[in-house]
Amino acid sequence: DAGVIQSPRHEVTEMGQEVTLRCKPISGHNSLFWYRQTMMRGLELLIYFNNNVPIDDSGMPEDRFSAKMPNASFSTLKIQPSEPRDSAVYFCASSLMGETEAFFGQGTRLTVV
């Protein structure tokens, strides 16, 4: 398996624009996590899906952020409108429910100017 695949690897956008980050989890995994990594706050959990259903979205910073998982092999994290303070590395991770190891993608580095 190729592991968790995220796209794009880098994204530079202007303030106010919509940004969509994409994730393909490992085949067969049924838990999916979106994390945001910044120097100030470290790794923050944004949202957690189980069997495509959002279980915990308490980490989503505000209504500008939304996440979907339309099927077991695809998830998106959308920011609309984007702001400079959203600049960070966004990671997607997946795991097999009941197992403890989370497998991370390589991340998307988002820069909002």
Next chain:
Amino acid sequence: GENVEQHPSTLSVQEGDSAVIKCTYSDSASNYFPWYKQELGKGPQLIIDIRSNVGEKKDQRIAVTLNKTAKHFSLHITETQPEDSAVYFCAAMGTGSYIPTFGRGTSLIVHP
């Protein structure tokens, strides 16, 4: 909810020295403690873990210790090598919860 504190934030050692990273957690129900290594430009990757029924676990040059009474756990790397340079994250997870709570990370620099 769980809160994980990690120290130090930066650790600089000479090649061959040992490195120790310490974490504390707040939720006494946590029973699984993984450690992740993040190399530059990559996502975190699990390197070792320990469960609450074990006090110590070793894997070659790395070892983890757990003190459940004090609610702290540590990562020990012996005979450090330049390729050990990375950011290391500790995490804690409770029974029935498969969401790890991460520490802030430690940037380890091994000087040749």
